[in-house]
Amino acid sequence: MEGIMEQTERQRTIPHDHGQGTMKLLEVMPSKKAFAEAADIFAQLSDATRLKILWILCHSEECVNDIAAAVDMSAPAVSHHLRNLKQCGFIRSRREGKEVLYRLEDTAVACLVHRMVDGVFQMKCPRMAHMEEWDCPKENVLGCVNLQEMDRNATNNCQNKQNKY
Numbered sequence: 001m002e003g004i005m006e007q008t009e010r011q012r013t014i015p016h017d018h019g020q021g022t023m024k025l026l027e028v029m030p031s032k033k034a035f036a037e038a039a040d041i042f043a044q045l046s047d048a049t050r051l052k053i054l055w056i057l058c059h060s061e062e063c064v065n066d067i068a069a070a071v072d073m074s075a076p077a078v079s080h081h082l083r084n085l086k087q088c089g090f091i092r093s094r095r096e097g098k099e100v101l102y103r104l105e106d107t108a109v110a111c112l113v114h115r116m117v118d119g120v121f122q123m124k125c126p127r128m129a130h131m132e133e134w135d136c137p138k139e140n141v142l143g144c145v146n147l148q149e150m151d152r153n154a155t156n157n158c159q160n161k162q163n164k165y
Helices: 022-027 032-044 048-059 064-071 075-087 108-120 126-133 147-164
Strands: 091-096 099-104
Touching: 048 064, 048 075, 048 099, 048 108, 064 075, 064 099, 075 091, 099 108
Parallel strands: none
Antiparallel strands: 091 099
C-alpha cells in the first residue's frame, strides 16, 4: 500500500481548528489508493463463507476436500474462495503428493487478520494456547511469526505517532 498522500491531496485545509492536531494528522493520512486497497482487504472478509474458511486456515493447514466438508460446500466452490484469499495474500499453499494444502500466510496483514478474526469470536487462538501451555517459541505458531514482537512494534509505532501531535 502507498503510505503518505500525494502532494495534491495534502494541500487540504479544515474549516475549524479545534486544537486536535487535525492538520498534522492529514499530513500523514494514507493516499486514496491505500484506502482503496484496504477496502478491498475488508471486502474479502465480508463474505461469511470466506471468513469461515479463513478461520479454519488460521488454526490449521488443510486440503480443499477437508475444508469443503467442514464448511458444507463443494470443493470447486471452496477453491474459488481459496483463490480469492490467496490473491489477497491471506493464505499460502503447498503441494504434498497429490494434495494441495492451504494455511495462513506469514505476513503482518495475515497475522493481523488472524487476531481480528479470533477477537471477533472472542476466543484465544487454539494454536497460541497450545504453544503457551507447552512453552514453545512463538515462531512455531502456524501462520504468524512472533506475535509479541508485532504487538510491541505496533504499540511503539502508535505511541510515536501520538507523541508527534
